Amino acid sequence: MEGTALPLEGGGLEGLTLRRPPPPGKKAKKAVLFFEVEILDAKTREKLCFLDKVEPQATIAEIKNLFTKTHPQWYPARQSLRLEPKGRSLKDEDVLQSLPVGTTATFYFRDLGAQISWVTVFLTEYAGPLLIYLLFYFRVPFLYGPRYDFTASRHAVVHLACACHSFHYIKRLLETLFVHRFSHGTMPLRNIFKNCTYYWGFAAWMAYYINHPLYTPPAYGDEQVKLALAVFLFCQLGNFSIHVALRNLRPAGSKTRKIPYPTRNPFTWLFLLVSCPNYTYEVGSWIGFTIMTQCLPVALFSLVGFVQMAIWAQGKHRSYLREFRDYPPLRSPIVPFLL
Amino acid sequence: MASSEEDGSGNGSVEEKENGKKRSLGALATAWLIFYNIAMTAGWLVLGIAMARFYIQRGTHRGLFRSVQKILKFFQTFALLEVVHCAVVHTSVLVTGVQVSSRIFMVWFIAHSIKQIQNEESVILFLVVWTVTEITRYSFYTFNLLNHLPYFIKWARYNFFIILYPAGVAGELLTIYAALPYVKKTGMYSLRLPNKYNVSFDYYYFLIIVMFSYIPLFPQLYLHMLRQRRKVLHGEVIVEKDD
Numbered sequence: 001m002e003g004t005a006l007p008l009e010g011g012g013l014e015g016l017t018l019r020r021p022p023p024p025g026k027k028a029k030k031a032v033l034f035f036e037v038e039i040l041d042a043k044t045r046e047k048l049c050f051l052d053k054v055e056p057q058a059t060i061a062e063i064k065n066l067f068t069k070t071h072p073q074w075y076p077a078r079q080s081l082r083l084e085p086k087g088r089s090l091k092d093e094d095v096l097q098s099l100p101v102g103t104t105a106t107f108y109f110r111d112l113g114a115q116i117s118w119v120t121v122f123l124t125e126y127a128g129p130l131l132i133y134l135l136f137y138f139r140v141p142f143l144y145g146p147r148y149d150f151t152a153s154r155h156a157v158v159h160l161a162c163a164c165h166s167f168h169y170i171k172r173l174l175e176t177l178f179v180h181r182f183s184h185g186t187m188p189l190r191n192i193f194k195n196c197t198y199y200w201g202f203a204a205w206m207a208y209y210i211n212h213p214l215y216t217p218p219a220y221g222d223e224q225v226k227l228a229l230a231v232f233l234f235c236q237l238g239n240f241s242i243h244v245a246l247r248n249l250r251p252a253g254s255k256t257r258k259i260p261y262p263t264r265n266p267f268t269w270l271f272l273l274v275s276c277p278n279y280t281y282e283v284g285s286w287i288g289f290t291i292m293t294q295c296l297p298v299a300l301f302s303l304v305g306f307v308q309m310a311i312w313a314q315g316k317h318r319s320y321l322r323e324f325r326d327y328p329p330l331r332s333p334i335v336p337f338l339l
Numbered sequence: 340m341a342s343s344e345e346d347g348s349g350n351g352s353v354e355e356k357e358n359g360k361k362r363s364l365g366a367l368a369t370a371w372l373i374f375y376n377i378a379m380t381a382g383w384l385v386l387g388i389a390m391a392r393f394y395i396q397r398g399t400h401r402g403l404f405r406s407v408q409k410i411l412k413f414f415q416t417f418a419l420l421e422v423v424h425c426a427v428v429h430t431s432v433l434v435t436g437v438q439v440s441s442r443i444f445m446v447w448f449i450a451h452s453i454k455q456i457q458n459e460e461s462v463i464l465f466l467v468v469w470t471v472t473e474i475t476r477y478s479f480y481t482f483n484l485l486n487h488l489p490y491f492i493k494w495a496r497y498n499f500f501i502i503l504y505p506a507g508v509a510g511e512l513l514t515i516y517a518a519l520p521y522v523k524k525t526g527m528y529s530l531r532l533p534n535k536y537n538v539s540f541d542y543y544y545f546l547i548i549v550m551f552s553y554i555p556l557f558p559q560l561y562l563h564m565l566r567q568r569r570k571v572l573h574g575e576v577i578v579e580k581d582d
Contacts, residue, residue: 214533296538 042108056097115186129203136207232288238281241267273336382414465510
């Protein structure tokens with residue numbers, strides 16, 4: 001028989017849309033296999049969305065966009081799609097046909113909650129300390145007694161500390177705008193409250209004591225301050241060098257991940273010993289600032305920061321090890337040879 | 340919240356976390372935990388009896404704290420071990436740590452250090468609450484470990500808290516509040532400027548902050564216990580909000 005309509009059911013051919021065979025003499029066209037995608041709620045298993053005629057080369061990002069059309073309150077950044085209800089999230093770049101799914105793919109959806117961009121969070125959490133410290137430095141009213149309003153500290157180290165602290169946060173703001181390349185666009189909205197409380201709270205606590213009329217300068221005087229300044233500047237340069245090196249690893253707009261290696265810049269040679277030298281230098285900067293100001297709240301801020309960065313460094317180190325077979329074995333996460 | 344019971348912070352409550360699947364502890368660990376929980380049950384029973392005897396014999400609560408403080412301090416401080424037990428019983432170190440710390444805080448940094456408030460009624464209130472709570476909790480863990488849990492103990496554990504928890508919080512808050520004037524007057528545990536560490540600490544304001552912190556913390560812990568109660572006593576399946 002000529003021009004037979006091909007079966008659309010039975011024999012496991014559901015979802016197959018084949019074109020009619022061409023008239024004899026013409027070249028046969030390739031069959032196109034479309035996928036169907038159903039999206040279920042991961043907790044209630046409720047069917048939220050059904051998409052048919054999805055291209056096999058469609059990415060998860062494109063599927064997320066299609067899902068948003070039917071549920072506009074769930075914009076793509078807050079969607080987590082997985083193959084299992086409690087499995088890990090699929091990446092935006094994953095291609096439908098390369099996933100272990102049948103021609104009807106089932107994805108489980110979890111709402112990640114309201115999202116906010118990383119850039120917004122960074123700018124807000126860094127602008128706060130910059131301004132708050134200056135409020136205490138200039139002894140704006142209601143912070144200290146009225147007789148101290150708008151007076152200046154008589155200790156040189158206090159002025160130096162203000163310069164260093166401000167420099168540090170201006171550097172961070174500029175890096176956020178011009179240097180960093182973020183893997184993820186967004187994070188959960190509640191993070192901004194958590195992060196700002198941490199940064200702003202500690203900044204106010206430190207600044208209060210350093211700029212206090214009863215501040216006690218370092219016990220070993222100028223020697224201590226000079227040493228501390230050297231450590232601080234060295235580590236700031238180091239931290240910046242690492243940020244630039246990491247940026248250069250990744251072309252603009254991409255999300256590639258490569259093993260970072262030392263470059264010609266001597267500050268990057270710390271990569272020989274450590275996976276996350278940016279964190280190492282950051283801790284170093286704050287240790288420098290602690291020695292400079294001889295202020296216990298600064299020491300506590302450095303300690304808490306170190307603990308958090310050590311946890312992040314361990315995680316990063318482990319993911320490097322998982323991803324790259326040839327990862328240099330000498331490296332530790334954050335402290336050479338130790339941690 | 341010192342008088343809160345954290346489900347699973349125990350020593351023997353492995354079963355609750357695992358929805359009935361018992362994870363096997365080593366024989367040595369089990370033996371130790373059984374001993375520990377029996378000892379703690381006994382200790383708090385002794386404390387309860389001592390308090391009752393004092394009140395029956397003297398007819399007043401004045402001097403009661405002084406007479407039982409050694410037993411209280413011994414057994415409450417010993418409970419620090421429960422943080423270590425978390426590693427074996429696979430429960431949250433953080434939650435257990437917070438609970439034990441808040442008890443230690445009340446005993447040593449309020450009741451012990453600020454002698455003038457030892458005869459307050461609020462002290463008796465939280466002591467009684469703690470005693471009933473701990474006897475119930477430790478005997479629950481003991482019977483659980485021995486695999487012979489009488490229903491009435493399970494019932495007690497998951498119902499007493501409904502009254503005891505708010506009562507305990509009231510006792511603690513009233514005690515801290517009563518202590519405030521003495522802390523302000525003596526300036527105890529405080530550090531003033533100038534000093535070479537460039538830091539200051541005011542115990543008075545610290546206590547006020549502690550009191551306010553009950554506002555966010557108490558409802559969360561209470562609701563958690565209510566959810567546990569529904570799950571354990573009524574077999575309700577609760578869809579957990581995970582984030």
